[in-house]
Amino acid sequence: MFFLDHIWLIPLFPAFGAAMMFFFGRRLQKATVSAVCVGVVVLAFLFACFTVVEYTHFAHGTGRPFERIIYTWLGSGDGHLNFLKRDGTLASFNADAGFLLDPLSSIWLLFVTGVGMLIHIYSTGYMAHEGGYYRFFGYMNLFMFTMLTLILANNYMLLFVGWEGVGLCSYLLIGFYFHRKSASDAANKAFIVNRIGDAGFILGALTLAWYLGSFRFTDINTLARSGHFVIGDPVLTIAALLLFVGACGKSAQIPLYVWLPDAMEGPTPVSALIHAATMVTAGVYMVARSNAIFVLAPTAMKTVAIIGALTAVFAASIALVQNDIKRVLAYSTVSQLGYMFLALGVGAFAAGVFHVFTHAFFKALLFLGAGSVIHALSGEQDMRNMGSLRGRIPTTYKTMFIATLAIAGIPPLAGFFSKDEILWQAYRSAYGSFPYLWLIGFGTALMTAFYMARLIFLTFYGQPRMSHEVEHHIHESPKSMTGPLVVLAIGSVCAGWLGVPASLGGTNAFGKFLEPVFAREVAVAPAEPQEPAGEEHRGLEWTLMLLSVGAAVVGGGWAHHYYAKAGKDYPEPIAVQAPPLYTALYNKWFVDEAYDYAFTGRRKIGDIRLGAMGAGEASSWFDAKIIDGSVNDVGWVTRAVATLSIWWDKWIIDGLGVNGPAILARMISYPARLFEWGLVQWYALVMVAGLLGFGVYYVWK
Amino acid sequence: MVPITALHYLVVAAALFVLGVIGVLTRRNVVIVLMSIELILNAVNLNLVAFSRMWGNLHGQVFAIFIIVDAAAEAAAGLGILIAFFRNKETVNVDEIDLLKW
Numbered sequence: 001m002f003f004l005d006h007i008w009l010i011p012l013f014p015a016f017g018a019a020m021m022f023f024f025g026r027r028l029q030k031a032t033v034s035a036v037c038v039g040v041v042v043l044a045f046l047f048a049c050f051t052v053v054e055y056t057h058f059a060h061g062t063g064r065p066f067e068r069i070i071y072t073w074l075g076s077g078d079g080h081l082n083f084l085k086r087d088g089t090l091a092s093f094n095a096d097a098g099f100l101l102d103p104l105s106s107i108w109l110l111f112v113t114g115v116g117m118l119i120h121i122y123s124t125g126y127m128a129h130e131g132g133y134y135r136f137f138g139y140m141n142l143f144m145f146t147m148l149t150l151i152l153a154n155n156y157m158l159l160f161v162g163w164e165g166v167g168l169c170s171y172l173l174i175g176f177y178f179h180r181k182s183a184s185d186a187a188n189k190a191f192i193v194n195r196i197g198d199a200g201f202i203l204g205a206l207t208l209a210w211y212l213g214s215f216r217f218t219d220i221n222t223l224a225r226s227g228h229f230v231i232g233d234p235v236l237t238i239a240a241l242l243l244f245v246g247a248c249g250k251s252a253q254i255p256l257y258v259w260l261p262d263a264m265e266g267p268t269p270v271s272a273l274i275h276a277a278t279m280v281t282a283g284v285y286m287v288a289r290s291n292a293i294f295v296l297a298p299t300a301m302k303t304v305a306i307i308g309a310l311t312a313v314f315a316a317s318i319a320l321v322q323n324d325i326k327r328v329l330a331y332s333t334v335s336q337l338g339y340m341f342l343a344l345g346v347g348a349f350a351a352g353v354f355h356v357f358t359h360a361f362f363k364a365l366l367f368l369g370a371g372s373v374i375h376a377l378s379g380e381q382d383m384r385n386m387g388s389l390r391g392r393i394p395t396t397y398k399t400m401f402i403a404t405l406a407i408a409g410i411p412p413l414a415g416f417f418s419k420d421e422i423l424w425q426a427y428r429s430a431y432g433s434f435p436y437l438w439l440i441g442f443g444t445a446l447m448t449a450f451y452m453a454r455l456i457f458l459t460f461y462g463q464p465r466m467s468h469e470v471e472h473h474i475h476e477s478p479k480s481m482t483g484p485l486v487v488l489a490i491g492s493v494c495a496g497w498l499g500v501p502a503s504l505g506g507t508n509a510f511g512k513f514l515e516p517v518f519a520r521e522v523a524v525a526p527a528e529p530q531e532p533a534g535e536e537h538r539g540l541e542w543t544l545m546l547l548s549v550g551a552a553v554v555g556g557g558w559a560h561h562y563y564a565k566a567g568k569d570y571p572e573p574i575a576v577q578a579p580p581l582y583t584a585l586y587n588k589w590f591v592d593e594a595y596d597y598a599f600t601g602r603r604k605i606g607d608i609r610l611g612a613m614g615a616g617e618a619s620s621w622f623d624a625k626i627i628d629g630s631v632n633d634v635g636w637v638t639r640a641v642a643t644l645s646i647w648w649d650k651w652i653i654d655g656l657g658v659n660g661p662a663i664l665a666r667m668i669s670y671p672a673r674l675f676e677w678g679l680v681q682w683y684a685l686v687m688v689a690g691l692l693g694f695g696v697y698y699v700w701k
Numbered sequence: 702m703v704p705i706t707a708l709h710y711l712v713v714a715a716a717l718f719v720l721g722v723i724g725v726l727t728r729r730n731v732v733i734v735l736m737s738i739e740l741i742l743n744a745v746n747l748n749l750v751a752f753s754r755m756w757g758n759l760h761g762q763v764f765a766i767f768i769i770v771d772a773a774a775e776a777a778a779g780l781g782i783l784i785a786f787f788r789n790k791e792t793v794n795v796d797e798i799d800l801l802k803w
Contacts, residue, residue, distance in 0.1 A: 677799065678798075678799030678800060679795065679796065679798075679799050680795060680798070681725065681726055681727075681734075681795050684725055684726055685726050688722055688726065
């Protein structure tokens with residue numbers, strides 16, 4: 001039990017690496033940086049492997065979760081942080097720094113550390129000549145830390161910490177080349193769009209706590225499966241939908257997918273690790289983790305399935321005509337994530353998780369291969385300037401070819417098993433039959449094969465279209481880069497064999513392993529109970545499989561026909577056949593422009609500006625005209641009253657009341673003043689005259 | 702030889718008094734006005750002394766001495782005011798001292 005008891009060390013390894021880079025990175029040699037940062041991830045991977053092995057012994061095939069609480073992080077259980085639940089009872093707000101290991105998190109733990117390790121090794125080669133080496137690895141380690149926190153959290157709050165952490169790392173790494181405006185814009189876009197999702201996520205988690213009284217997955221699952229709640233419970237539906245908003249942000253689903261293609265501004269290993277293999281699957285993880293809630297909310301499930309299917313086909317259609325090699329892969333990622341949500345939405349949780357697992361291998365491989373191509377071509381990303389690289393970088397070519405076969409769904413490679421499982425479940429799952437969703441998925445499979453084959457043919461076949469200078473420098477990548485490619489290629493071939501369906505004589509070990517996580521202790525009655533993959537459906541399942549393999553072959557064949565011999569100025573078939581459609585696809589259906597009109601307000605409709613900037617302008621107008629206007633009006637009234645008051649004071653009070661009598665007195669007293677001229681001798685003279693007058697008067701009398 | 706009676710004194714005193722009054726009323730220099738006031742006071746003193754002698758008692762004499770003291774004080778106060786005034790106005794001309802109006 002040593003490893004299980006010390007499960008908390010797994011995230012701490014990369015955290016240590018990140019801390020080292022933060023404090024000492026600037027002073028370390030590149031070799032030391034590589035040793036520390038790759039070393040801690042290798043340690044985390046080994047530790048994770050042993051932990052999962054121990055866990056399988058611990059669980060003994062029952063899939064019982066292993067939970068270890070390190071300390072109480074929020075609240076304290078003794079009632080310090082109480083809140084009223086919806087039913088009026090008091091619950092205590094409690095979230096622990098606790099770790100939960102069950103089959104679901106085991107799978108994520110293994111492929112996150114495994115693929116993460118390979119990409120770290122690859123990065124030592126890819127980033128060898130870049131500035132900010134220690135910064136890059138510090139962020140990568142920080143990402144590993146937060147991603148592992150997200151995966152291993154035992155409650156929504158701690159999961160949210162990881163959730164925000166990976167968002168932050170994503171932001172930092174997209175903006176790694178921060179001197180480039182486009183990179184910092186893309187980083188901002190990713191962060192802001194994710195924030196919309198995060199708001200949904202936290203509201204969903206709080207709604208659950210308000211309703212169920214806990215953040216802990218185990219508590220919530222037990223409660224949700226206890227049978228106290230009816231299917232279609234409105235509060236749970238709202239909570240599930242809010243959680244799905246969060247998943248839409250993180251996992252790039254319509255309508256919040258717009259940040260992921262722009263995220264390709266980051267270094268290619270980042271695109272491989274964060275924006276293809278691991279972080280973007282966090283939404284899938286979270287929905288799968290909340291499966292007990294989702295199955296009680298059929299509306300939310302249906303929403304998930306429809307959004308997933310639409311995203312899959314929508315993104316795939318854009319990928320058909322993009323010329324930037326990383327952008328094709330980015331839209332491919334969005335499309336594959338759509339598949340995963342389609343699976344979750346039709347209740348095929350295990351199939352969705354399986355696709356996450358296989359996708360991590362081949363999509364990481366595709367991105368790393370693309371990175372290797374870009375590395376070989378001195379930074380060129382435009383496929384119009386590639387071609388005929390097959391013989392020049394053979395290892396990259398071979399591994400990418402395998403990955404393309406895998407994603408296109410050619411048996412017996414990984415993508416075939418996971419994708420067909422999803423398509424089959426969409427067609428006929430325990431929760432109902434959705435042939436139209438199958439049809440969308442089928443069309444997406446056709447497009448996937450086409451755009452992936454197009455990528456391979458434009459890059460590795462045809463005639464060389466790069467400049468002579470670039471051509472002169474073409475070289476196969478170093479061992480540190482090709483090594484991970486080979487390992488991932490092996491994974492892309494073999495990962496699917498873990499989940500060979502029963503219809504093909506397999507045991508679907510992967511699905512069995514996950515079963516306890518998605519088990520219904522209380523039977524959830526589907527609309528019409530059905531037994532999936534029963535004997536009677538085997539023929540149908542095989543037919544669908546053959547159809548999707550056929551679609552892959554046809555899609556690849558078309559691409560071969562149009563692009564295999566592409567020379568300079570090769571024609572785009574869609575541009576030739578349907579120019580308006582090509583324009584729409586090439587400009588990504590003008591979604592960014594539409595968002596600029598509707599949400600950001602960067603563009604005006606006529607004279608009207610909507611969205612955030614529109615709201616800004618409107619509130620600015622409101623502030624200037626209404627708030628300040630009424631302040632000014634009140635001021636004007638005050639001033640008018642004051643003016644009147646001044647006039648009253650000056651003319652009536654001072655004038656009539658005070659100065660008036662004074663003036664009157666002055667006028668009346670004027671004659672008296674005339675006697676007083678201030679010369680003492682005159683006064684004396686008057687006195688003398690008066691005395692003489694009196695004297696004369698008395699003498700004469 | 703005509704004996705000197707009270708009448709003689711009174712005539713002299715009246716003459717002195719009139720001289721003093723004329724001085725007060727006509728002279729423009731304050732110092733001389735003050736001196737003229739002394740003349741008036743001395744005319745009164747002469748009256749008092751004369752009547753004292755006539756009635757044969759000392760009341761008038763005592764009163765005259767009071768007046769001499771008073772005159773001395775009055776001269777001191779008057780000259781003090783005059784000097785203070787002169788420092789402000791640089792004049793001792795009565796025509797220019799007309800602040801007593803209003």
